[in-house]
Amino acid sequence: MDRNQLIKWLKAPAKMSHKYSLHAVYFCTGCGIIEVPPSITARWDAERFGVLPAASPRQSNLFLITGYVSVKTLKAIIRTYEQMPDPKFTVGFGSCPINGGMYWDSYNTIKHLDKYIPVDGWIAGCMPRPEAIFIGVTHLWTLIDKGMANGYQKYRDRYKYYRANQEQVLGTLDWPPLLPIGDGNE
Amino acid sequence: MNKILRDELQSVFGAVRITTPENTRVIINAKKDTVLPLLRFLKEKGYQHLALISCVDWIEAQELEMVYILSAYLGSDHAFSDKEQTNVILKTRISRENPEFQTVIPVFQNAEPYERELHELYGIRFKNHPRLVPLFLDREYSIPPFRKDFDTRRYVKEVFDQVPFVEKEAEKV
Numbered sequence: 001m002d003r004n005q006l007i008k009w010l011k012a013p014a015k016m017s018h019k020y021s022l023h024a025v026y027f028c029t030g031c032g033i034i035e036v037p038p039s040i041t042a043r044w045d046a047e048r049f050g051v052l053p054a055a056s057p058r059q060s061n062l063f064l065i066t067g068y069v070s071v072k073t074l075k076a077i078i079r080t081y082e083q084m085p086d087p088k089f090t091v092g093f094g095s096c097p098i099n100g101g102m103y104w105d106s107y108n109t110i111k112h113l114d115k116y117i118p119v120d121g122w123i124a125g126c127m128p129r130p131e132a133i134f135i136g137v138t139h140l141w142t143l144i145d146k147g148m149a150n151g152y153q154k155y156r157d158r159y160k161y162y163r164a165n166q167e168q169v170l171g172t173l174d175w176p177p178l179l180p181i182g183d184g185n186e
Numbered sequence: 187m188n189k190i191l192r193d194e195l196q197s198v199f200g201a202v203r204i205t206t207p208e209n210t211r212v213i214i215n216a217k218k219d220t221v222l223p224l225l226r227f228l229k230e231k232g233y234q235h236l237a238l239i240s241c242v243d244w245i246e247a248q249e250l251e252m253v254y255i256l257s258a259y260l261g262s263d264h265a266f267s268d269k270e271q272t273n274v275i276l277k278t279r280i281s282r283e284n285p286e287f288q289t290v291i292p293v294f295q296n297a298e299p300y301e302r303e304l305h306e307l308y309g310i311r312f313k314n315h316p317r318l319v320p321l322f323l324d325r326e327y328s329i330p331p332f333r334k335d336f337d338t339r340r341y342v343k344e345v346f347d348q349v350p351f352v353e354k355e356a357e358k359v
Contacts, residue, residue: 072324105338107331108323115349154352161352168349170324 008145018087019141022062023054027080030067032094032127039130049137057083064133065119068096068103069110075170081117082178086152089144091136092122101126115165118151188212188272191231199224210271218252218278218287225254225276225293232258233274239290239300241308245334249279250308252287285310307332 009016024046028036040046040053054060057080069077081090092113095101100111113119120143123136143149155162159179167173191212192204202224203215216224233256242251254276258269280287289312290297301312302321309330312318329336 072322075324105342107327107336107338107341108325110349111342111346112349112351115351118352158352158356161350161355164355165349165352169346 020050023060024062032066236294
């Protein structure tokens with residue numbers, strides 16, 4: 001263990017544990033997933049940074065959205081995100097989830113992912129290299145340290161608006177609300 | 187090979203127009219009622235693989251052009267003969283106002299998903315298709331989205347850009 005970090009460990013052990021055990025959901029969308037197999041295997045070895053792919057969303061806390069999000073995929077993303085236990089961190093990967101990318105005027109691709117689920121960080125590029133994933137991970141460490149990677153809390157606080165946005169694009173949803181929807185004043 | 191095929195086609199189906207822009211590509215322009223007999227004929231000639239059914243929207247002519255691409259399987263000697271390198275492209279035009287066409291499933295079984303795709307993206311109704319339901323899309327569109335008069339930018343403005351940012355909505359309250 002790094003001696004310099006000892007104080008951090010004693011001050012906030014939970015945060016440090018979250019930082020170094022990021023388990024990513026095996027979720028593929030778009031073309032960015034092609035960068036993930038070399039990142040998690042021997043060539044770049046994501047385990048150096050504590051990132052491992054997990055078998056199920058119920059066992060993971062890192063959600064990489066790796067490409068454009070079509071309306072049908074958005075439904076799967078929301079269901080996956082709601083199954084993940086807190087604390088959970090979402091990272092948009094590539095320019096398509098940020099603002100649509102080259103699909104900015106597509107008839108079936110949503111443009112801003114953060115209108116539907118909270119996103120803690122973005123990795124820009126088309127496509128980002130595996131190195132960029134690791135830079136993104138180190139930035140996420142900083143955010144967790146400072147308590148700024150709080151997308152899951154935002155999702156709870158503003159669930160009413162997220163749910164309204166999801167319903168606006170997907171029509172009626174097949175599943176009941178995750179949290180009770182109040183009048184928004186709480 | 188292409189010459190033999192051309193002669194045979196013209197002797198059996200007199201009215202077809204055949205062009206060969208490349209050595210390995212034969213384009214057949216046919217009337218829409220000769221499509222099924224032509225496909226049967228080509229299948230008997232060894233072009234047994236329906237690679238793709240595509241569609242082109244000619245909006246000035248108010249027509250939709252169906253494109254069938256056929257190729258032959260590699261023989262047991264694994265040598266590329268002329269026939270095995272050739273793609274046969276069969277084109278026909280149908281009306282855009284009333285886009286109805288016969289299905290080619292009796293000849294090529296694998297046409298089913300292609301025709302479902304064309305049904306949802308171009309709005310072509312295939313007669314006697316057993317399962318003409320949406321293939322990819324989850325939403326309803328007023329105009330089929332691959333047609334030329336479908337304005338994607340306006341659609342994006344009306345649908346996806348209307349969704350507000352959560353932060354801005356929360357600040358309003």
